[in-house]
């Protein structure tokens with residue numbers, strides 16, 4: 001599932017292509033993905049201009065010129081492509097939003113959705129979302145306080161969108177590795193120094209992944225060579241049995257709070 005770096009990568013590329021552009025039409029082949037009929041979706045969007053695109057955690061919000069929003073969550077398996085019918089990958093498209101400069105295709109929207117909403121409805125839907133890791137108001141002190149009442153493991157806490165938004169399975173493991181703490185460490189056992197390292201690691205890991213284009217495999221356009229640049233740069237995630245890049249010890253896969261997690265048992269010993 002795309003996380004903060006992947007969605008931020010999408011946001012930047014979308015902004016380059018469709019901020020200020022008018023929607024000329026839509027196509028919906030799976031109405032469940034837009035929570036309305038294809039006719040209603042067309043009626044709601046055709047002729048509207050996308051002012052800008054905002055990211056909230058793993059969601060993107062397309063701001064329309066009539067004050068309405070399109071709320072996107074790609075969930076597991078969702079992705080986007082921008083271009084022409086000839087350029088688009090040979091995959092089933094559930095939703096197409098057309099612009100003069102090209103079409104925006106939504107692919108693999110099974111659990112993912114694109115909802116046309118009022119500002120009020122968006123605020124209600126995202127009310128319980130925790131702050132963004134890069135929110136200036138999220139100081140180290142506030143970061144730690146987001147987890148103060150938790151009793152579970154570090155992994156469960158980092159992927160909890162109500163605590164901090166935007167981190168998922170991959171980057172939670174990468175952040176724990178960068179902070180040299182095990183993902184199955186109990187929140188209550190984590191000391192001040194480790195919290196400080198986790199806070200710094202969160203920013204460093206997410207910034208680096210985003211700068212490299214994140215881990216989505218499918219390019220966003222025919223000319224896009226940035227997307228997916230982080231693939232293969234994970235230090236622990238999905239590397240079970242492979243040598244740790246820091247110490248050579250085999251990376252372990254464990255189960256934490258019914259999620260899989262990857263770690264180096266030699267490098268991740270701090271609490």
Ligand SMILES: [Zn+2]
Pocket residue numbers: 244245246247248249264265266267268
């Ligand atoms: Zn190691």
